[in-house]
Amino acid sequence: MAKQKDHGPSVLDDAKYEALRNQGYSKEKSARIANSNNPGKKGGKSEPYEERSKEELYDKAKEIGIEGISKMNKEELISALRNH
Secondary structure: OOOOOOOOOOOOOHHHHHHHHHOOOOHHHHHHHHOOOOOOOOOOOOOOHHHOOHHHHHHHHHHOOOOOHHHOOHHHHHHHHHHO
């Protein structure tokens, strides 16, 4: 098995990061998952994106820095949030 690349101090689990990148995840999402203690654990009690208003989705996307959201419809905002 090949030695894993060192991605610096911002990535805690280099092997997990590389596996996620090979699956097509973005660098940011791969790092976020690789640095998580338990990424498979279900999160908080937030309502599903489909039950939120377009304005709420827009605000969340803006908060986390997704670009180009002003022209997105609700379905596109949901997709952008899930794939960010």
